[in-house]
Amino acid sequence: MTMIHTAELDGSEELYVHVMNAYVKPYGNDPLGKLCGGNISLLCRALICVTLLNPGSFKSVIVDLRIKSKGKYIESKVRVYWDCERLSDEVYLLPVKGSISGLVIVPTAQEQGQYKRVGLFKSLQGGHKNDGTQELTTILMNPEYPAGTDAFADFTNNSMFEKEHWVLNIV
Numbered sequence: 698m699t700m701i702h703t704a705e706l707d708g709s710e711e712l713y714v715h716v717m718n719a720y721v722k723p724y725g726n727d728p729l730g731k732l733c734g735g736n737i738s739l740l741c742r743a744l745i746c747v748t749l750l751n752p753g754s755f756k757s758v759i760v761d762l763r764i765k766s767k768g769k770y771i772e773s774k775v776r777v778y779w780d781c782e783r784l785s786d787e788v789y790l791l792p793v794k795g796s797i798s799g800l801v802i803v804p805t806a807q808e809q810g811q812y813k814r815v816g817l818f819k820s821l822q823g824g825h826k827n828d829g830t831q832e833l834t835t836i837l838m839n840p841e842y843p844a845g846t847d848a849f850a851d852f853t854n855n856s857m858f859e860k861e862h863w864v865l866n867i868v
Contacts, residue, residue, distance in 0.1 A: 713799070715740040718737070740862035746789055746844040746848065748787050758777055760775055775790070780817075788802065789812065789848070797819070797820040800818070801818050810851065810864065
């Protein structure tokens with residue numbers, strides 16, 4: 698069973714993703730029981746491709762990471778709560794809310810813009826000198842830093858939202 702770490706949303710933090718639709722497939726006849734599949738389609742403002750410098754083990758760890766941006770590298774730190782053993786040294790950070798926390802995902806290699814969750818991340822605010830929180834905020838707020846158009850399933854400029862959003866699917 699995967700342990701899920703969540704934080705309460707009290708309305709004071711900005712959300713960076715919007716759910717377009719979600720689907721779950723129950724295992725057996727009990728619609729409230731165990732699941733055997735599902736997916737969620739999200740609108741997002743940023744998806745950050747990072748290289749893990751010290752990925753650590755299967756537990757909550759502080760991870761050093763490197764982000765390539767505009768031909769240079771930015772180093773940062775985040776706390777990661779892994780769902781499974783790490784699969785690769787390159788993962789994507791999907792910022793979800795406010796003080797920069799979200800999902801750690803990896804491509805499924807089955808469809809463009811399709812990912813699997815492998816953990817959660819949270820920025821290290823305060824307490825750590827040069828923790829890279831400002832760099833993550835800058836990347837999140839500037840759409841010229843996305844992971845690249847081929848990392849997404851689609852793009853939308855829906856007038857319902859202030860900014861343009863990219864579409865991705867998590868299975």
